Every structure is written in structure tokens, then in C-alpha cells.
Amino acid sequence: MNKLPHQREENTMKIHIAYCCLVALLTLISCDSRESGHSEKRSSEFHKPNPNSLANFIGKTVPVNIYGQSFLIESRLDKIKQFPCSSCHEDSKIDENLEDSQFRRAHWGITATDLNKNHAPETQMSCFSCHDKTDPSNLALENGTFVGLDNSYQTCAKCHSGQVKDWANGAHGKRLSGWDAIRVVRNCTGCHNPHNPRLESRWPSISAGTQGVRK
């Protein structure tokens, strides 16, 4: 026979405490202490790149130190067709009064007009922005010092300091060595022809997949 609500005995305090303990215990057990996205402890120890490896880069390199970064760049001196200038010119001075057509004949298309069309207009750039009149085998910096053609990034940085800073730190340009190796990157002129720096358009090297079915 069921008792009416006011006739049922109340639970004693003991039972209330027992229930509370049970609920608390279940809550503690079921709470997942693992946070998503941090499934293992991130220790302060990290793997430093191997300083003795080049990880499948083969070639001559030149050390660079700029914007607080030290790394290596690929040397391109052996890839330049008409280098060194003294191989053709006895007297290695550049005559700044030469006609455009005379330049073209000697250097296969590098004229001031082309430069101003492809790189920067004549108000901003001329041959002598980078080349010095007295020493064409090297590049001239603003303070009168010369650097080899492999260090062309120093002249590029005259106008493109943002890109060169990114390049020094790794956000611009192409890394040639593996990630777990000494950092070797491509020179500015390794990708950009300094006389015609824009990259050409071309066709893709492969067409996108047809997603699964054999043709």
C-alpha cells in the first residue's frame, strides 16, 4: 500500500551525504583531463637542425650573414654565361655612352631600354644601379664597396629590403637543403633574372586527377 507524500519518511542525512559522495565520485571519474590538441606534453626540448648535414643538396655554397641570420646560398658564378667580364674585355671599363644596339650585340639582349621596360623605369633604375662603371665583374654598393655577383642580394636590398628580409628569414625564396640540415637557399638571381625579373607564365606540369576511376 503506497503512503501519501506527507506520510513517507524523509531520508536521513547519512543517505543524502552518501548520494552526494557518489555523484562527486562519478563526476571526477568521468571528467577527461586530456585537452584536445595537447595530447602530449610539449617539452622545452626541441630538435635542432643537424649542423653536419646538407640533406641532398650538392653544390658550391657561399656564406651569408644579413638581418641577423646566418645561412648559405647557392653559388651561381659557374652558371653565368659571360662571366668574368675580363674574358672578353681587356680594359674592363663600361662606356656609359654606348648605344642600346651596341649593348644588345654584346650581351644578348640586355639593353637599358629592356631593363627599364622589364625591371624599373629610367627614373628609378639604370645599368649603374647595380653595376659599377669601373669594375663590371662585381656589383657596386652605395658606400663604394664592391661585392661579387653571388652577393647580388645586397644590391637587390637597395629597393627590395622587405623581400630580402623575408628571404633571409625563410618566408621568401626557395630552400635547397632539407629541414634537418644546414640552411642552403637559392640566391635572388637563382629565380629572378635581374634584367627581366618577372616569372613567365607556363602550363601546369600535370593535370588534376580524375578522382579514382581508371581512364
Added chain:
Amino acid sequence: MKKKFNLNIFSNSQPKESCSACGEGKSCCGTNLTERVNTENNAPSALDQLLSKPLSRRKALSTLACGAGIAAAAASSGCASLSSEEEREIQWLKFKEYVKTNYRLMTDEERNNTISRLERLAELQRSEKVKIKSSKAIPGVLYGYAFNISKCRGYMDCVKACVKENNLDPDTGMQYIRIFEMKNGSMNLESANGEYFHEVPAAGHFYLGTQCFQCDNPPCVDVCPVGATWREPDGIVVIDYDWCIGCRYCEAACPYWGRRFNWEQPKVESENLNRDQHYLGNRKRSKGVMEKCTFCISRSRDGKLPACAEACPTGARVFGNLLDPESEISYVLRNKKVFRLKEDLGTEPKFWYFMD
């Protein structure tokens, strides 16, 4: 009533019929014994019936020949063909591979064993000498990837290199990387073209590449019903192709379509085969299992860049160790405006996009 045929196949026994000659409870007195013995012996069993059926010699010979043919077929299909040493070895290797345990539960010795079995199978079945690695994650490394959408010009050199490195079948069009041609001014991937094929870069468009993003909180790992896919300590999400049952639940769970299913048996020409393989990476897969980008696990655990990062001529792809504060990827994440796709889903992908 006497039964002509009983159900006992071999024995002649039948339940003893009760005889009411003796009183109840007393032992048999032998009154109806002769009659009962005759009844027991006369009902033939099923086998007797079959064997004593009258049969012509022609019919008997044809029945015996049929029976012998069926028995020979059953025997040869049931047990392994005993024709050659090589085939027996292949069957044995396949059997051992079938009963092996999950890669994560294996000891190092078991891993080495399974790798030598797989290498031997490749040699026997396809005359290919491959080298399968089982290199573990380098401690203190978490791989990250950054993609410069200002630099990508849609050349797809990365796709071509990926296909070559990972032994993907060029005929089925299996490609881990998708490059989207997006209209300038929009970030809508659904209206972007992932299958363009024309001179690039097209005016008014930019290019954005996707692949498996190796999420830190991967939904594909959570839904796998058999535990065939997991996240390695260096952050790469891997698949054990021999454990996958091909249910494609992970493909449904991935918000980026990072995982691909093999609808057909992938075939790679021997001269195009990349013989430097990893158990969790670019080794031979079969029809009916999932596969995906593994950040070229066999290369990156060796210190090299993944094939896509190495192939990109514009330098749009940056790869490295997120934990190293001096790595290129760390510089990009600290100094560039970066974003990830579908950030609101909480998958924590390790693939960031940035602009110059």
C-alpha cells in the same frame, strides 16, 4: 507395425518394442524373443540401402568419376598449390601478413619481420627490390607547413613530384594535393576550380593548395572503427594500410577531403617506382584501403623536405619544425598574417596560408 526403413544411418539398432508377454516390471522371459530378433535384424540402414541399390556398370563408373573430379577440385582449391617453392613461400608470407597484429602494438622485432616479409613479397610477386623503412618520429619535432598564396602560380610541380614520390597511380588520377584556382577577392573554395588545366597564372585569380593538413585534433582518427589510423608523436597522421577495412568513415569525417580511397588496384610501372619506402608512407597499397599525404614521412624523418616543398619552383611552400623557434616555419607564423581553413571546426590543422 514393422518399420521398413529407419533413420539410423549406420547402426541397425532400433528401440526395443515392448513385449507384453511378461508381466510389468519383470525381466524378459523369452516368449517372443525369436520374433523380436528377426524384427531388429531385418530393417536396413540408409547406407546399406544406398550401397545395395542395383546399378549398371556404366552408371557406376560415371558416378565414381564425377566423385573423384569433385574431390580433386576441392583438394586443390582448399590447400595451397604445391607446384613451386616460390608460390608456397608467397602463400606463407601472405598468411603471416594476414594474421599480424596492429603496427602500434608490435615490438620492434615484429616490425622488422613484417618489413622483411613485405620486401620479400615485392621481390617475389613483382621482381622489385624495395627498401621499406620503419623509422620512428624524431623526438622534439612537430612538423608544420606554410603555403604562400602570393607566390603560388598554379604550376602543379608539387603534384607531379608527389605522384612520383608516393608511387601514386597516374591512370586513376590519385593525387594527394589539390590546387584551387580562386577568383581574386574571394575566399570561397566551393566555387573555386580544383581541376583547371590552362596557362597559369590566369589573370584575376590566385592559387591555393590543399592536402592532408595533419591536424592536431584529427576527426579522421576519432572515427576509425578499427584503429587503422593514428597521430604519430611528430604530428603526422598515418594509416596502416594492412589494418584498414576500407569503410571510408575517415573520408567522411575529414572536412578538407584529405583522405583518398583506392577504388581500384593502384599500378605503378617498375621504372617509375620509388624504391625508398616507409611502412606508414609510400609502400604498395591495395584496392580498398585509404591513403593520404603523410608529409613524405620517409623523407621528412630523414631530414629532407617533402617532395612538394622541394619541387615548388616559386618557393611558395615552407616546411619545418614548429618547435624550433629559429626555423623558417616559426618565422612565418610569428611575422606573417596567417590563416587556416575551417578554423571554426577545431581540427587544429598544421598547414597555414600566408601572403607576402
